[in-house]
Amino acid sequence: MVIIGIDPHKASHTAAALDDSAQPLGQVRVQANSKTLQRLLEWAEPWPERSWAIEGANGLGRHLAQQLIGAGEVVVDVPATLAARARLLQTGHGRKTDSIDALSAATVALHRTDLNVVAADDHTTILRLLSDRRDELNEERRRTINRLHRILRDLIAGGASIELSADIAAALLGKVRAVTGANALRKAMARELVVDVRRLDKALAQNRARCAQAVAVSGTTLTEIFGIAEVVAAKVAGHTGDITRFASENHFASYTGTAPIEASSGDVKRHRLSRAGNRKLNNALHLAARTQTCHPGPGQDYYRRKIADGKSPTEALRSLKRQISKAVYRQLVTDQSKKLALTP
Numbered sequence: 001m002v003i004i005g006i007d008p009h010k011a012s013h014t015a016a017a018l019d020d021s022a023q024p025l026g027q028v029r030v031q032a033n034s035k036t037l038q039r040l041l042e043w044a045e046p047w048p049e050r051s052w053a054i055e056g057a058n059g060l061g062r063h064l065a066q067q068l069i070g071a072g073e074v075v076v077d078v079p080a081t082l083a084a085r086a087r088l089l090q091t092g093h094g095r096k097t098d099s100i101d102a103l104s105a106a107t108v109a110l111h112r113t114d115l116n117v118v119a120a121d122d123h124t125t126i127l128r129l130l131s132d133r134r135d136e137l138n139e140e141r142r143r144t145i146n147r148l149h150r151i152l153r154d155l156i157a158g159g160a161s162i163e164l165s166a167d168i169a170a171a172l173l174g175k176v177r178a179v180t181g182a183n184a185l186r187k188a189m190a191r192e193l194v195v196d197v198r199r200l201d202k203a204l205a206q207n208r209a210r211c212a213q214a215v216a217v218s219g220t221t222l223t224e225i226f227g228i229a230e231v232v233a234a235k236v237a238g239h240t241g242d243i244t245r246f247a248s249e250n251h252f253a254s255y256t257g258t259a260p261i262e263a264s265s266g267d268v269k270r271h272r273l274s275r276a277g278n279r280k281l282n283n284a285l286h287l288a289a290r291t292q293t294c295h296p297g298p299g300q301d302y303y304r305r306k307i308a309d310g311k312s313p314t315e316a317l318r319s320l321k322r323q324i325s326k327a328v329y330r331q332l333v334t335d336q337s338k339k340l341a342l343t344p
Contacts, residue, residue, distance in 0.1 A: 001020055001051065002019055002049065003050070003053055003106045004017045004050055004051070004106060005053045005054075005101075005106025005109065006054045006055065006064065007102040008032075008060045009060065013030055013032060013061075013064060014098035014101070015043070015102055016103045016106055017044070017106070018103070022107065024103065029098065036064065036067070037064075037068065051073070051075070051109070052068055053076050053078050054075060054077065054078065055078045055080055055083045055101060057077035057078070066118075066121060069118060074117065075118040076115040076118065077115060077118050078109060082112070083104040084104075087104040126238075127214055127237050128235075128241075129238070131231075131239070132238075134235075137200055137204050137207060138204070141197065141201070144193055144197055144200065145164055147193055148169055148197065151189055151190045151193070152164075152172060155173075156172060165197070166198045169190065169193075170191075173190055211234040212231075215237070216230075219335065220233060220237050221331055221334070222331055222332070225288065225327050225328065226288075226291070226292055226297055227287070228328075232288060235280060235281070235284040237332070239280050240328075240332060243335075243336050244336060246329070249326050249330070252325060255277050255278055256282050256285060257275065257276050257277030257281070258277075258282065258318070258324075258325040259277075259322070260319075261274045282321075288324050289303075289324055293320065299323075302319075302323060303320050304316075306319050
């Protein structure tokens with residue numbers, strides 16, 4: 001078996017081939033254009049038994065990875081951290097070139113059997129795209145509201161309330177009488193921002209509807225978990241992808257950053273926040289946990305028991321997130337089993 005490592009870039013891709021004894025077989029650099037796939041396949045033709053290892057196959061190398069999968073090739077994703085470690089172990093004093101990076105990706109794939117095999121874009125890709133777009137819209141709306149707050153502060157004594165909306169801002173601006181040129185400009189700019197907020201509110205509403213439709217098409221039962229509505233379900237399913245790539249609920253918890261990190265000292269047993277894992281998934285579970293703590297039910301009962309046991313509210317919330325992570329894993333595994341049972 002020949003492993004072909006690829007160091008992808010925006011304008012070009014560098015490939016390096018290794019045999020099963022880690023001996024280099026050849027290298028090539030191709031431009032990123034409409035003929036990239038054809039050139040790579042022609043170059044790799046002498047090695048019919050091959051697989052491809054792309055550094056960042058879900059990032060900068062996503063387009064090439066999907067092209068190779070569409071051509072029937074096997075592609076694995078090499079994390080940049082593992083490629084960097086392999087580069088340090090090679091000769092050359094840790095120098096970094098495209099050729100060395102490609103060889104590092106191939107070396108990692110040659111010695112690691114637990115790398116994720118890249119799958120073709122499916123419905124979870126749609127869910128992830130919708131979720132990421134919603135995050136972008138929310139961030140843009142927050143920035144716009146902050147600008148509007150700043151201008152209203154200079155136009156109105158006491159400014160505007162924290163809970164600011166397009167309608168509230170428009171009503172406040174209607175009462176402003178600009179007596180100076182500067183205030184007239186501020187008022188005009190504020191009205192433009194109100195228009196932007198209305199546009200973003202409309203886009204968010206459309207995104208919510210599309211998320212609900214996509215979640216319904218996916219057939220996931222994540223929404224049966226209290227605190228996980230369609231928008232959160234789209235984020236969880238989209239960023240999880242194929243649940244079978246996680247060997248256990250503990251592996252999944254580590255990926256979501258909900259597995260506790262012990263920080264005990266003496267007789268004091270404490271666990272601290274994990275900054276590892278997929279932060280978007282962690283945020284989705286955090287929203288679900290917050291919702292459960294605010295409404296009567298098993299989640300709120302669990303949260304209160306943890307506080308009664310001496311945990312701080314923050315620690316109790318982290319514990320609840322861990323339990324929700326377990327529930328999400330089990331739900332996704334069940335969904336996957338049902339799909340396989342229905343597959344002819």
